[in-house]
Amino acid sequence: MDNQQPVPSVQPGEPPTLRYLDPEQVRVFRSEDGRLRATIADELSILAPRFLRVQPLTDPDRYISIREADPNGKEAGLLRRWRSLAPESRELVGIELDRRYLYPTVRRILSVRNFWGLVQCVFETDRGVREVTLRDVHDNVIYLGEARVLLTDAEGNRYDIPDVAALDPDSRAQLARII
């Protein structure tokens, strides 16, 4: 066998901990050449940082992970409430989040047509009106709790209905025809 070396003793070391950032220490800005940059206190400066939602579905604005640009890059820390950042930083983080998370929220269901196992719907979303084709609807519905529904269409796009009960009666009736 290969392992003739003496068996080393493995030390557990310090357990890793999460770092929560104080919004006052975090600054997000565009440098003179237009590049996005984030600084944390005086210790860390990240070029082209990525802002990721830790729980994009259940509570998207709670906990934002600030990370290095590289997909395998390190986490600089977590923001509990990013909206408490200073105005300039807040605006830039908001733009970044909006850019990355393309989940439209359905406001109204304008029409539903059912044929041959396909469902063609027209959704009015916060990003505009979109015609959507659903296939194998039941495999592509996620229920979050009792009121929230996520639908994935045949092209892999996801649509969020945060509260079915809050839809207008007509939309609800249309929805009842698919799920």
Add this chain to the structure above:
Amino acid sequence: MAAADRLPEVIRKAVARAAPDAEIRVAAASDLGADGRYGERWLVLAGDRVLVLAPDGAEATTRVDLPLKDISEVVVDNLVGGGMLQAVVGGYKLDLLSYTNALSERFGRVRGQLDAAAKDKPIPDQPERQRRCPMCGLVLGVETKVCPRCVRKGAVLRRLLQYARPYRASLVLVGALMLAAAGFGLAPPYLTKILVDRVLIPRAEAHLLVWLVAGLAGSSVLSTIMGIWRGRVAAWVGGRVSFDIRARLYERLQWLSLRFFDQHPTGALISRLTQDSGGVQDFLAFGLPWIASNAIGVIGVAAAVFVINWRLALLALIPAPLVSLLSRALWRRMHRAFHSFWYRWGRFHTLINDAFSRIKIVRAFAQQPAEIERFRLRNADLLGASVYAEQTWATLMPLVGMLIASGSWLVWYFGGLMIVGSRGPTVGDLMAFLAYLAMLYGPLNGLTQSAQWMSRALTAAERIFEVLDAEADSEKARGHVVPETIRGEVEFRNVVFGYEKHQPVLKGLSFKVAPGQMLGLVGKSGAGKSTIINLLCRFYDADEGEVLIDGVSLRDLDLSFYRARLGVVLQEPFLFNGTIAENIAYGRPDATREEIMAAAKVANAHDFIVNKPDGYDEQVGERGGKLSAGEKQRLCIARAILHDPAVLILDEATANVDLETEDQIQQAVARLIEGRTTFAIAHRLSTLRNAHNLLVLEEGKLAEFGTHDELEEKKGVYYRLLDIHRKTSMIKAVSR
């Protein structure tokens, strides 16, 4: 170039303004605007300028205008729910435009094209795979090109009926029986009419009674016999036809190239074999005869009522359109209610299944109350849906029945008036008429639904034909060279290959292995090791370059001949449900028991096999589930030894086995590779040391090539990998 043709006028003009006289080399539309809302933006490569334009009424705004020479690379940033095409300019990623998941494939392709242009390479011209029906724009599933809306029903039906051709005689019989049954079915009301008019009302001619009743009984018996006979013959023909179709389909699938399987999820293929062919069978055995006999029945009955009294017939038909419309609406409502019920039933089922399959976890974490509450919620949901569905049924069914009967009210009233006024029809006429009417509405109602039924069956048939027609991809068609023997010299000559053609995994790989030598493949996961194996097995063909066996291109070599001389031992041991002996002899079903045992002995498997209660006849269970990991591996080795291949592929196992078993496996492997050209994906240092040469891969390219000692000396990529390996195997040794 064709890229320019698709451009809308407003974009074309804006491009002409921004880059006069430039050739449009790449153009693609995105479905998101700059504000992240749905909209339209265009990316255009015009000459040496990259432009992003947004149509804005009659004008177009230029969002990005970049000289191609500034761009070092074009990349995609995978967003959540879509993607962002980015240009790397001076080491910094610049957003070009974003798109939703619907267009990720398109922009994956565009990325490749722009990247090639930025690097001064020829722009690859790959056609966009159609995900929408070219006729109506409906989004199609990933696994099919058949649009349920546009499928040409006549053509498909004709083709389907061609499969029924060998059974022509039976079909003619079915037709004749249908006509006869319909004819006999028409007799009873007519006999009733004679009975009423000549016997019952005049209270006379009692001698006719026996004949009339005999006629009633006879026609009923004959019509029933014909119906049974017809049903049996039709069931046989339908079954035969779908048997033929299934057989053709399965044979086809066994020979289709693996690329086809990559593009078509297994589940979809299984459903073609089971559901689609089942749907076709239902339609042929039951639906088509049912539709035909109903149609014949309707025509016959309609003729009969018009012959008896055309005025009454017209009266009776007045409510028909309304009845048909209303009952369709009611049916739809009922269908919806039941659909919702069945759906909830499915969710309910999933919940129970889920709960029982993790019963230990539930207990371990003391979560019974939470589970009970979850169940209660779902159960209540089911209750609501089931009550709604049943109540809808209880309400609507009688309504439909009443609607169907409504035509008869008019007939009773006006027919009665006519009889009382002695203006034409007799009481017998009226009775016969009503009887015919009752026979008319049922089939008529059914026929209105047959259109949808037919569409569904024909779509299923078309999906089946789609597989049958995928001729070009067949493995059978390729390679005719049959050499006397294979010595086992393997050469990769400048091989480029990607599972998706725009994303190459191997990027121009060349190397050569002498017969009987062992080559160790080394590299991080994703470097292309398994891809080399896939090409060597000829599961796929190289996109560029060639794989040569003894100097003959794999493309030209007879595939069955080659595969018979190729042995594979994979990391995930493949066993099927059967006995140990059957599993060992999979590649050589004609092997004798002694040959099987000899192979098992060499593979260090014989002893554990004999110790099983049923020895070589022991069932291994599904995927060998009744055997341990080490046992499964040794069976696979025994199989390869029995197969006696010239070229061996070894994806070494790293399964958790005890040290002694590990030793036995190692020993078996050493005996197996002796004297064969071996390609090993090596995980063990010992294998690496034993290999004649090592091929170190880095991102699809050859990084290093040489013996273990040479490469260790070199202190390059291999040395670093080795270092990591030593550390992890130390940890593994500790964790044992």
